[in-house]
Amino acid sequence: MHINIEGLRLNYIDEGKGSTVLLLHGWGGSIQTMKPIANILKDKCRVISLDLPGFGESDQPEKPWNSYDYAECIKRFIDLLGLNDIVLFGHSHGGRISIILSSKYNFVKKLILIDSAGIIPKRKLKYYIKVYSFKLLKSIYIMFSKWDNREKKLEEFYKKFGSADYKESQGVMRQTMVKVINDNLVELLPAIKAPTLLIWGENDEDTPLYMGKLMEEKISDSGLIILKGAGHYSYIDCYDQFKAVINVFLKDEFNY
Numbered sequence: 098m099h100i101n102i103e104g105l106r107l108n109y110i111d112e113g114k115g116s117t118v119l120l121l122h123g124w125g126g127s128i129q130t131m132k133p134i135a136n137i138l139k140d141k142c143r144v145i146s147l148d149l150p151g152f153g154e155s156d157q158p159e160k161p162w163n164s165y166d167y168a169e170c171i172k173r174f175i176d177l178l179g180l181n182d183i184v185l186f187g188h189s190h191g192g193r194i195s196i197i198l199s200s201k202y203n204f205v206k207k208l209i210l211i212d213s214a215g216i217i218p219k220r221k222l223k224y225y226i227k228v229y230s231f232k233l234l235k236s237i238y239i240m241f242s243k244w245d246n247r248e249k250k251l252e253e254f255y256k257k258f259g260s261a262d263y264k265e266s267q268g269v270m271r272q273t274m275v276k277v278i279n280d281n282l283v284e285l286l287p288a289i290k291a292p293t294l295l296i297w298g299e300n301d302e303d304t305p306l307y308m309g310k311l312m313e314e315k316i317s318d319s320g321l322i323i324l325k326g327a328g329h330y331s332y333i334d335c336y337d338q339f340k341a342v343i344n345v346f347l348k349d350e351f352n353y
Contacts, residue, residue, distance in 0.1 A: 115352025123189025
């Protein structure tokens with residue numbers, strides 16, 4: 098199905114009956130990456146999942162967005178569908194959006210954050226060396242490029258030296274990625290009042306476990322489940338354990 102949000106065409110699925118569950122995927126993901134979660138719930142709840150703007154079959158924003166822009170778009174989506182008392186799932190970048198929505202609005206009944214982004218990571222010396230080396234190399238590329246060939250050379254540079262997500266992003270989405278990763282949402286966490294389940298991979302390198310522990314400390318009604326041996330996609334790496342935890346947390350929401 099498709100819906101138009103202020104000129105943006107968004108792709109989404111809506112299946113099942115009962116309590117409403119909304120699934121928000123991470124950066125580079127889509128409806129498909131949230132399918133393992135939808136499959137747990139679709140026979141027990143109404144499950145809605147969408148391709149966030151710029152991903153899957155949804156349109157890209159016309160200009161670079163930050164996390165708050167994404168949250169407002171999803172708020173309009175929720176309003177247009179007439180949703181309320183939502184169980185909100187957010188993985189990684191979808192967690193950023195979920196944190197903003199849960200802190201600002203009261204339609205979130207329960208919140209599940211999975212390996213959520215939203216906290217700017219602690220930076221080690223190695224990170225700064227890498228960043229400044231990247232900037233130096235970029236300057237050298239520009240210096241030795243002809244003006245009419247500069248854009249092509251920069252694209253070659255990003256493909257060669259950029260991060261995996263940065264290489265895969267293009268145009269407005271590349272600029273959007275820079276904006277969202279610099280959004281620090283830690284001050285919003287105490288404003289979240291919905292019962293919150295935090296699920297984290299023990300070995301998550303993208304959003305390390307200390308972020309989950311900090312979120313548990315800042316969100317008053319929250320609990321943290323650590324999945325042993327799992328990485329950033331902990332819900333896939335430890336699917337059976339994840340399923341068991343979700344079934345317990347949401348047992349009062351199920352439509353039998």
